[in-house]
Amino acid sequence: MYNCFPSHPGPRALVLLLAGALASLAHAADPQGADFADLSIEELANIQVTSVSKKPERLLDAPASVFVITADDIRRSGAATLPEALRLAPNLQVAQVNGAGYAITARGLNGGGNSAPNKLLVLIDGRSVYTPLFSGVFWDVQDVLLEDIERIEVVSGPGGTLWGVNAVNGVINITTRSAQETQGSLAVLRGANNGGDIAFRQGGRMEDGSWRAYGKAQGRSHTELASGAPVDDAWHSGQVGFRADWERGADRFSLNGNVNRGKFEQPRPGTIAVSGTNPGLATVDTEGVNFTGGWQHALQDGGKVDVQFYYDYTRREVPPTFTESLDIVDLQVQHTLPAIGRHSLAWGANARHSWDRVQGSEYVAFLPERLSQTWLSLFAQDEIALMPTLRATLGARVERNDYTGTEFLPSARLSWSAAPEHAFWTAVSRTVRAPSRIDADTYIPGRPPYVLAGGEGVRSEVAKVFELGYRGQPLPRLSYSATLFYSDYDHLRTQELAPSRTAVSFANLSEGHVFGLEMWGSFQATKSWRLSGGLTTMRERFALKEGSNDAGSLLRAGFDPAHSLQLRSTWSIDAARELEVAVRKVAALDIGEVPSYTALDARFGWRLRPNLELSVAGMNLNGSHAEYGGIATRSEVPRTVAVKLVWQN
Template sequence: MAFTFRSPAGTQALVTLLSICYAVDEARADDIFFSDMPMVLTASRLSQSPLDAPAAITTIDREMIEASGFTEIHDLLRLVPGFLVADWPDGSPTVANHGLGDAYDRRIKVMIDGRTVNSPLWGNTNWHDLPLRVDDVDHIEVVRGPNGAAYGANAFQGVINIITRAPATEEGLTLISRFGDFGFTDNGFRINGASGQALDWRLSASRRAATTFKSHRDEDGDPKSEEAIRRTVVNFQASAQLGARDELRVHLGASDGADRRGYPPETADFSPIRTDRNRHHYLQLSWTRSFDAESDLNLQYYHQAYQVRSAWTSRAGFPVDIDVDTHRDEVELQFTRRLSPEWQVLAGAGARHDATRSPSYFNRSDTLEATYWQAFGSVTWQPLVPLRVNLGGTFEHHDYSGKLFSPRLAINYALGVDSALRLSTGLAYRAPSLMESESMQSVRYRGQIVRLFYHAGLPVDPEQVRYTELGYVAQFRELGLGIDTRIFRERYTNYIDDQVCRHNRAPRCAFAPPAGYDRSATYFLNSGAFTMRGFEFSVDWRKPGFGRAVLAQAFIDIEENGRILDQQIMTSAPASMTSLLLIKDLPQRWRLSLGYYHNHPFHWLNDGGEVSSRDRYDLKLAKRFGTLDAENEFALTVQSLTGGYGEFDENQFRAQPQVFASLKLSW
């Protein structure tokens, strides 16, 4: 494999990190794969050390979450190598991995405790509407590459698994209050049942509000859109041990809120300032029977629903609405068994039903339904003490893409007790979303279509990526140092893009217009092939009594392999991007943390635009008080110390610095 980078720093970093790879201690043959490194679940569906995982995985732990000062879950992904995050006032925040990002982050699978939360409509994640808060999260596991072998279609560029705090891990009452400029407030509580009871439970609730974007004028003097959000979130979790081998868990929650967004009165034709109402609720049930430490049976069911109500009157006097109702039900069974010291197997199957209704998006009043089923499995073979071979895959059928098979082969070789090399290769898909398959987004007036936006007039095939990666993971205990590196090559084909065509003049549409309409439409098509190469690493250094430093770095290059209609794909990833979180313990239980986030210039696709080279600095100063085991804390946080900056499209949207204080009290 040949790798090229647009930044010479990439070559230097590669040489440095590869030399570290070979500076490892001699292996201890009787304990080669065992250490006290944090266990991870998301890479393969098996609980395992990162040394054994068949894919690169980053864990954002509770200490990092608190030290970052972030109050929104999507912002935490800025700490992951290669991940891009942006907010914008006309829709949900968006997240991308190594480029290809646009307004709808539909190429990354997002889960909460194993429950998929991507929307059936676009396949994206409505980050502001997730029915949980940062304070509910224990840690986040992020697979930094395709993982279709474990989770099927749409685990295309990565998987994010948000894992909440287990009720059994805490008790008592915690109150949290944050307040700052731009009308920012965030107040909540968390109450837990007493320990040692038959039923462990936790109830949490919060209410937050903020002006996320203020209208400003661009270089031509044109006003831009604004946004203010308000959310109320309630969550309940309970777990019960039903005998020595069985555990039952129940999660349920809801989110209710409103977004005030749009353009100032003098500018808007179709989107004046309006209020979008949204509601989200879910129920998740799971049962686990444990046979031994490495063998269990798990059955999970969940139901979730999402509703949006948005309507206004255009300048031309006709009504516009974008009401959406979605429902999802999914059931999944998974079995894991250790057959012998050399062999371990995992097998499972699941089925999902999605239902979506939106007269505006589909130009029809009935409900669109889709079914999905999959069978997945993996076999892990350890023929030698230092060698593990994992072969796995997912076979599935989706209404929008037919039958797909996503395989993966991964080989892990232990260089020592706390270090290992990983070589993996495989194939993953992204199935077309409901919008890309069925949409006819229209505005009607007096029974006639007066405006047509997205129209899925042509069939599209699933996107495909073939990938190969070489990784190295190590923990140097005597130095308090952890290292995770990855070199990768990903070849994409059948990329789904959108283009504008016209029914009455060139470029003419290749499909028939709806009755009574002969103007333009935006349609979807498969638009070519390209190759992404990159190198990324993270360094996690800790010293008790001093603090911690977590560095994440990525270098990315995209090359065209065929005719691509949107040449901005080539610049959709920064050549270099960096995040650094410094945590310094100070006397008298004070703690100072500094976050630094940098990217080279790049381009968000579709609704996004150019973002220039940027350096962002965040600062948090916190004081712990009370007993040593209490979470009592007062803190002051400043986000973007150097001022406002362009976000998603620097000519359109400008994020503002944020200053807020927080107080946390626990009993």
Template structure:
């Protein structure tokens, strides 16, 4: 049966850097073309975070695990909130990076981004995280302008038995319990529960910020397969309380997801997925949002001719949201029903031995600007020396959200900031050049040059009724992404990478921007990281992660270098004890926000226990 984009692998994929040339050709990723492809043949900038990488990092949250992808810009804003993006425009309300969990988009139509504090997934359940930088709108739709993050969880088959995890440290405590079982020869299931308790962060003067949080999540997954058919079912419930003045912020919700897949040996495969989600947010000051979302996607892959492979599909998403307006922030109308629909297609053709052309396109209709056309062209040249050179041209769009059109501030009218009734989509025309290879069984590398030409970016424009969001900023972002790994010895691996970014934005001719540029994001010129994984003995492992982030310009945040270290002892085959130290050589540093009220992240330590039966 063909492997499909939602991920149905029954066991953990081995680490990329550990593979021989023969094994490398068997590794698959599924987030570029919505179908399984060999990693060494994918004409896109892709980085895979494996389950073992997450475990050895000592990460305790999904955003923390994202730091393992050197192409991502990850900044922690407080105890719960993160700013995560690729290729610029980073913000806690970042809106150009699509995030999926098992094919389920988790962005909010309120601002086209992700509430990271609500994605409290159990890290032990993750099979891998596929990070694709560069436009992915041709196959995944609007908002995947700068890339996508796809979190793929393990099947129930791979999580049988009992496992437990607990960690406690100076800034966070948490625990999780999971049980997996069988329901006949063809069906497996797992249930898990996870709880966390995070302490307040502090300002530079030692004053505690009210951002501590506690929460719990319960999940269920079932997998059934027989012959060419496979079924998945997932359910989750969560709630979290986050301290905030004058009252706590409350986040809760749940979802149901079902998927049917049928694959055949001749390359044909069909997938249908449906999910429903309900979320609740209650902010300080009385603002809140309740949202119900339903989503359906169906796709079929086939081989129309020799040397060709095609994927066609359609999707429909409906969301009903109600906001509780306040005098300082409001949306009109308070109740909104909105729908998005799309059809997409892709064809991959072998032009010559080793030379492949990929044409893809997405026609998507949104409730604000109508129909958008999102095309992509990719060409790849696979040499006989385990090297892949590729190039791409894409048109990507970030469609308007509620904050762009429907926002207003009643207590500041007529001078407050409001959504623009004529706000249009932000457009990026993107060119990429990439090279990937494994010249030696112990050495691999990847590099991508990119140039994004932006038009119609969000600006704050003075009008007779006050400031409005309009589309008067334009310019470019360009840069270089690199990553590589080296298996120095059988017991020692090094991995390094980074991104170098240049952004130049200006108001379009004849217009003036009154502050919209600052709302687009705050990006460093470069981010780089170095990781070392050393198996000192068969039962003692030492991991060191070093990351450097250049200074942020506005608001100014100083550059910093953080060193995280984890020492793990395999006390017994089923019991691991580890100690993780974060910011080992740095008393404290800020990552986001304006001084003096921003959070400073101090040196911290945590003890973690993992037990499997």
């Protein structure tokens, strides 16, 4: 399936590929070097971000722990999928579970406590891709053409005031380029020892605007266990879509849509996870359609109005357990007022409705099978200039959901510009994860009559978060960011045994806290050579409340590494050639006995012509490793070597 190299490349194949790349590098090296093709340190500090205040502001001024992944970062890394690109953010935990599955979070709680990761909000061009089935993300179906991404803003920490419930530990905001920036033709061909990708894009102009259309297909072969036995997790998927942007006077419009389809192998319940003649193989079928429309109107007084609407349909068939069909409509309105004295005020409203249909089985059921839900919210945020160098940001959101009623999500932030290149900030926030269908409506048949009997009366999980941060440029060639955080969690989900000892149900009888440090920086060693790195470290403590008998929920901390470190060297050899080498080191996980690992990645890119680029990328060049899961069933993340050709005109 899309294999362009043997399934298991030997050392000789790897050596030949890398030697060829190094030979080209040596032949092309310019001893004088060239200006760095990426953004300068000063330009990085001035990148415009929108995820912190829902309006453009300089990264240096944003009072939050936010890391920006640029389009150049993604291209230079050699990432082939969206989760691989997210590894570039040092404030994220990205763990590959199997061939297409990932566990991704910020600041811990990456599983455990009878839950998949469910406290991270992910947006693609303003469209939320979390599922109300379990408040998490099916990463195997989140796909974009990586060449179309403008930037990815990764905010670690709460974002409930602006983005609503489920933005507890962070927000990932993926923004694609406007159609005007993607004119002409693009073709991408990538082949690797574990699969391949092919993609195209065509852009053009129309009256008052521009458009683009694209398509892509990709596939991967199965992974392996530590024993070398193959795992049933091969997959392939395809996606097509379009985007249009146009302007008329004070109005700007955008419209985009995507259609996707995929097949993902996995073992059936109760069977071993190896392929071949295994009768337990199941194929997960997925499909989806989404449309997003946006309108921005500039007011004469300096304010503006933003309106966004989207429709999202997804279907997921997981034999023999369940099949879900989900329709979501969402409408968001925001009014940004012109400055009134020292105040800059923005307010808005959001209405969201879903129609969920889940066909259960003998393994699991969601009751009722058909359920409609509505979320309504209203928010306001005021940025106050207390002094020329001191700003306070006060905000709150009131959001209603069908399970717990009205939730209150306030936040307060204070930022101080000690000097033009130095900013200190602090924040305190309250946010929640509202219950999902898996919390309240899950039933596992058994005797008598259920083994798991839902979660009637479940409530929201609550987080109170305190942060202290610095972002600045201590030296002309050095940028640096650091954040201390403390998160106090209450009403975390537990699985309680009934007094009859014949069934269990979900409740909220656990609490805990997470204390940690995030920091990263970049150093421009020469005009053509940049070094960057990041470190995250944290400690987690959880406890049961009176009346709980769920000792298993205390293990949730075991799914998170105590620390992770990454170092990256980016060398722009000349205007046509570049080399990037990266090292990631991640501490061990207590659950599943996942050992610590070090991963070495490298990419050499060569622009053969102004419109043609060839690159060779290697991931995990020092060998395969596990990142998540039990010792008997976990996949080893393999060593891969890929060749990629990008043509554009």
